[in-house]
Amino acid sequence: MKHIPNSLLLTFIFVLSACTPIATAIQPTQIVSTPTITAPTEVFQPINTIKISAPSLKNNLVGEAAERTIQVYLPPSYGIPDKHFPVVYYLPGYGDSGMIGFNLPDSMDRLVSDGKVNEIIIVVANGMNKLGGSFYTNSPVTGNWEDFIAQDVVGYVDGHFRTLAQAESRGITGHSMGGFGALNIAMHRPDVFGVVYSMSPGLFDENGLTESQMFESERLIQRFIKFEEKLSALPLEEAKTRISSSPDQFTLSYGFAFAPNPDRHPPYFNYPFTEVDGKLVRNDEIWKKWESGFGGIADEVILYKDNLLKLKGIVVDYGEYDEYNWIPKGCIYFGEQLTAAGIPVKVEAYSGSHQSVLGERIRDYMLPFFSAVLKFE
Template sequence: MQGRLELLTLRAPSLDGNPLGDPAERPLHLYLPPGHDGARERFPVVYFLHGFFGTADGWVARSPFQPTVPERLDALVAAGVIPPVVAAFPDGFTALGGSQWVNSEASGRYEDYLARDVVAAVDARARTVPAPEARALVGKSSGGYGALSVARHRPDVFGHLAAHSADAAFEYCYLPDLPRAAAALEGTDPASWHAEFLRRARETKPRSDDHAVLTVLAMAAAYSPRAGQPLGLELPFEPGTARLRTEVWERWLAHDPVRFAPRSLEAFRRLGSVFVDCGRRDEYQLRWGARQLVETLRQGGVAVVHEEFDDGHRGTSYRYDRSLAFLAPRLARG
């Protein structure tokens, strides 16, 4: 690499005392472009948000025959495809597998952590342009969802976004997991199941069917928290029958980008760049949500670059090359 990576340890006040007992001290990987330390100029920042079950360290973990995302970014800078940028890779993992990068009474204040603690730490360490027009949110899957969700609330902090294969159209991407979770939770409750899962995972390993249960619990923590309930969340189905609880499911839908976009058009219109893509063979049917979201944004006067590609949900880090080539030249520099 011509640039370099630094690993910071971030003490995040926003995560102090979070309900799941997750650490408030988090790793933060930082990419500094070539010549950063001796430069007079200041650089824009791309904030990468990992997906569900992801961690900050996952961005630098090697896969056979493929570059990491920081290496991809570095190669784009070295080749002159994009101008030099700083990149930040924060950690949004929770005891349930992920935070969706939202503020929740059940899991913690992860939007505040990102918009306040992480941004402040990056601005303190790197030669940044401390302005929204110089900051981009980029993520895939739950990270893409986080980019959309945070951008609609914090256009005063982040001025550009790229959402790759983002969670959207919840009836297509989440409903199939509800009966699987209902079966696993039959005869128990979320807190008891989770405690047993953690014990089993430590002693042996997670089972393949655990993923659906954790997905439902994590999304319930993000979208339907309820104080006093096991794990502080309310499930969107009735135990025993798996019948949909309409009032709880409506709370989930209020967080769906397809549903919140019409209410957030003013915030999206403030953004300097919006990039949305999804694979045509996405296993979670996310292309339909992407199409619906883009249609709503465009009808609301938001300029959107929308692309589809011939692939599924996994192993698509090469798509960051495309979003970065679009976003990076549009970021303000100093």
């Protein structure tokens, strides 16, 4: 077995003790030896596409099915009887269904055979709904997507595969909308997930919502108000079918997730602007709900500090040239708030845009991080 360098161990032990976000790159390193692989004693596929029951999504208002498809990658040694593995749960971004730039099983098998990561199970559970994305939050309109991940998916995987069914052996990660979902779920459920690595997550600083693609211009706001007025004039069932015809799908999805109002006529949420005498009027109470979706970080750090301190590692990385310029600002702000509260966090900046080097980040940074920090017994 290859010797594990002390310098590598110190690199990842830093995650548990660091109190200041940094902008230097985590250097990819070899961390384990190539595993000994024996002939499997049971039949399995390296990659499995499985439809599972999703009771957490029942009783939603927009007709989301209470069944979802997940992908489960099994490592080369999975066929060895009685061998159990840690699990990394990957949450794709808005409109995405898989791991961009990283192919399962080939890319992961290569990392294992090259001795760069330990063997782990990877589960891809996308949060795509009829409008593009659920934001992995519980909503009376679209269903309880956080519970779907933390309960339905984890329960199915632990019940059907040889996992190490403990928080210390479960990591959660994702990109963009999924990066936000990973942070949010880990913050709420440290009893389920012990480690989180978030890539280009949707996070707002104090001005993030105003700068976002939902509210960056009066034209966009006025367009949505007019669409909302058209829906209000339609009978209920026709309005429900017309929801998806809006050109502002991201805005609809975000509203469903963070400002839901199931008692209201479609679109089933409260929008923070109205138009009065040709002028836009903002409702500050509703605006705060929209702001606290990707934002509200300072308040959340106070509320969930004990939960965040239970996590074995928190890493956020982002591209310096992200097309959504509010994302780097939000990531930096997130790190500042956690650091000020004494919560260990590593915030990582790299040269790239929103997706340009995502596969490289998964291969060289995210998966080696989990391999070093998750508990393998």
